[in-house]
Amino acid sequence: MTDTSTPPETPLSTRSDVDEVVVLDFGGQYSQLIARRVRECGVFSELLPHHVGAAEVRRRKPKGVILSGGPASVYAPDAPPLDPELLNLGVPVLGICYGMQLLARELGGRVESAEVGEYGRSQLTVHEQGTLLRGQPDEQPAWMSHRDTVYSPPEGATALASSTSSPVAAFEDADRGLYGIQYHPEVVHTPYGQQTLMTFLRDVCHCAMDWSAANIAEEQIRLIREQVGDGKVICGLSGGVDSSVAALLVHQAVGDQLTCVYVDHGLMRKNETEQVERTFGEHFQVPLVVVDAKDRFLARLKGVTEPEAKRKAIGGEFIRIFEEEALKLAVGAGAEGVEGADVKTFGEVSAAGGDTGAKFLVQGTLYSDVIESGGGTGAATIKSHHNVGGLPEDMTFELVEPLRALFKDEVRAVGTEIGLPERMVWRQPFPGPGLGIRIVGGEVTEEKLDLLRECDAILQEEVRAAGLYRELWQSFCVLPDVRTVGVQGDERTYGYVVAIRAVTSDDAMTADWARLPYDLLDQIATRMVGEVRQINRVVLDITSKPPGTIEWE
Structure with a gap:
């Protein structure tokens, strides 16, 4: 039996000749995305829980370490701590959001709760490019998600940038190999974020950039x-x-x-x-x-x-x-x-x-x-x-x-x-448990499976006919254990509801609901209600991930 309760004993890359950067997860909603963005730069990256310890990280011989964001305040009694030994591994460390605040606090900088939190798109002003922000414009948008703020960098570190509510939105101590950014470079809303990560990997960590799937x-x-x-x-x-x-x-x-x-x-x-x-x-x-x-x-x-x-x-x-x-x-x-x-x-x-x-x-x-x-x-x-x-x-x-x-x-x-x-x-993902997890809130029966199969077949046929199959990460139907009143042929009906779920995504770790054309939705709903007996209502799921998941169960 594979033990999934502890980190793997060996790096998932299973290759000793590949440069790796470890991402330590402090509970941030974008932590997985950091590892993915690092891989896109040509460097293998694995996400590990923050408490694996410096000894485990050292054993993996990484070229660098990234500390993720997280929902906690660095001053909360149960806040995930930073292992100080991580700063003595002899490799560069980049703190992102909560990770930056941990670095600043550990090294003697001033971190305090701001009167106003900074969430969503913000304006970043670069005062000094240093190494980390080399070649970037002085003014640029960046995605923020924090309330605690770094007011002064650690001794020996240089403040590189500020934002609307963050006096220190980036700092670096190149001599010690320590870097921090308050914003999230891993999300698409930070247009120069991937450049920042690339600079850290190539110019700071000196990674070979030769890993690809x-x-x-x-x-x-x-x-x-x-x-x-x-x-x-x-x-x-x-x-x-x-x-x-x-x-x-x-x-x-x-x-x-x-x-x-x-x-x-x-x-x-x-x-x-x-x-x-x-x-x-x-x-x-x-x-x-x-x-x-x-x-x-x-x-x-x-x-x-x-x-x-x-x-x-x-x-x-x-x-x-x-x-x-x-x-x-x-x-x-x-x-x-x-x-x-x-x-x-x-x-x-x-x-x-x-x-x-x-x-x-x-x-x-x-x-x-x-x-x-x-x-x-x-x-x-x-x-x-x-x-x-x-x-x-x-x-x-x-x-x-x-x-x-x-x-x-x-x-x-x-x-x-x-x-x-x-x-x-390019086949869209289909879960191993199949339609069993798309019949929600009630027992899985042959009757419900047949209804769901017919509705899903209509959806797939129409999505393909509209030329949208490759544009969608997934498109499928869900059958809740709910019946509603309807009118068909001047008669009262009491039938099932079917939900359409269609999302766009790069990797399924995050997803956005797909804006399907109204005419297509109308055609799908008309066919489902007209062709599948016992279906009298069609609804559309417009929830992104997070807060939802792609599948309902």
């Missing part, structure tokens, strides 16, 4: 071979880009040692199982086992309405099926004691030292899955992804997760690099 494919193939050896491997294939890229990487690494298993849990979209079988058969030369498990999953979900319970039930059932399919591989190879009256569970066979058929399970786990599932001590669990926090405690598979360090767009870059067809690379 595409060029790690060869390294991942080598690591897979080292991990798997001559063992048999099962891949949980969903047909999405994540599992498909993972499967192709593993197949290139170990060839016919891999068997892909597609589980039709009855929670897929309309005709999706047939599409996966057809696409997989056309583009892969890998054995594919299709398991019809609709009845099993519906039985597991009977009476279950709580979102986390749904995810864990679905994730657990997936693992049980993978174990059964692994044992069938052992039977096919002539192993004894795993069929007929002597049938044993995967765990029992493994504990007894028997042939389990396959001891490795490939998953298309992404970095965003790990983060949202609470992948670090103190990290909040937003929702347990079925392939991370939803795994059963007694699972004995050894996981192979070649994409665990990557965001979605990085996975697409790898997929393109290794020859995955464009339609598969």
Whole structure:
């Protein structure tokens, strides 16, 4: 079982020859975005909880450290503290927002609560460019989100800039390698933010800037071979880009040692199982086992309405099926004691030292899955992804997760690099638990699944016809357990509500609701109410992330 309660024992990059900058998370809403922006500059970055300690950071041999923002006041009794030893690692440190305030306070600067907080767009005035702000204009917009303010920099540091409500909005002590900025360079509302990060990485940390998602494919193939050896491997294939890229990487690494298993849990979209079988058969030369498990999953979900319970039930059932399919591989190879009256569970066979058929399970786990599932001590669990926090405690598979360090767009870059067809690379994300988490507030039933499938098919058809599919990160329907009164054909109806959810995003860590054309929305709603019996109302979700999440559950 993968332990997601503590930071990984080794950097997720798994490469010793790649420069890395560690981002320490102090609870800021943009912390993940900092790591992503650093990667966009060509430097690998991993997000770690703030309290991992200087010893753990030193072990990773980073070229620099970034301290994220956070919601606390540096003066609050329970405020996340700064480990002073982080300033003695011999590498540059950049504090952002709360991170800057921690640096200033630790080094003797003056940090106080301002009478007026500074939130949203502000005007930054650069008084001295120094190293960090070299080449930037004297006046520029910047995104702020703070109440505490630095009124004087630490001794030996130079104040570089101020803003509307911040006397010191940036400072640096180049001799000690210490830098602070009050604004958020990682958000698009700070137009010179990426330049600031690039300067820190290139001119201050002297990073090689040679990391990219595409060029790690060869390294991942080598690591897979080292991990798997001559063992048999099962891949949980969903047909999405994540599992498909993972499967192709593993197949290139170990060839016919891999068997892909597609589980039709009855929670897929309309005709999706047939599409996966057809696409997989056309583009892969890998054995594919299709398991019809609709009845099993519906039985597991009977009476279950709580979102986390749904995810864990679905994730657990997936693992049980993978174990059964692994044992069938052992039977096919002539192993004894795993069929007929002597049938044993995967765990029992493994504990007894028997042939389990396959001891490795490939998953298309992404970095965003790990983060949202609470992948670090103190990290909040937003929702347990079925392939991370939803795994059963007694699972004995050894996981192979070649994409665990990557965001979605990085996975697409790898997929393109290794020859995955464009339609598969750009398939919109679809959750492993499928439509089971898009039926909200009530029990998952075959009737509701059929209604949701039909509505979702209409939405996908119209979005594609409008030429918007590639512009949207996701577009899908949600079926709340709510009925409303309507009028159809001069008769009263009492039918279900269906919600349309469409968002734009770069990496799913943040998202904005998509401004779909009114005519398109009208066409979609008219078709849903007219073609899908028991649907009499269509609504549009216009919530961004944050404060919402992309999926409703």
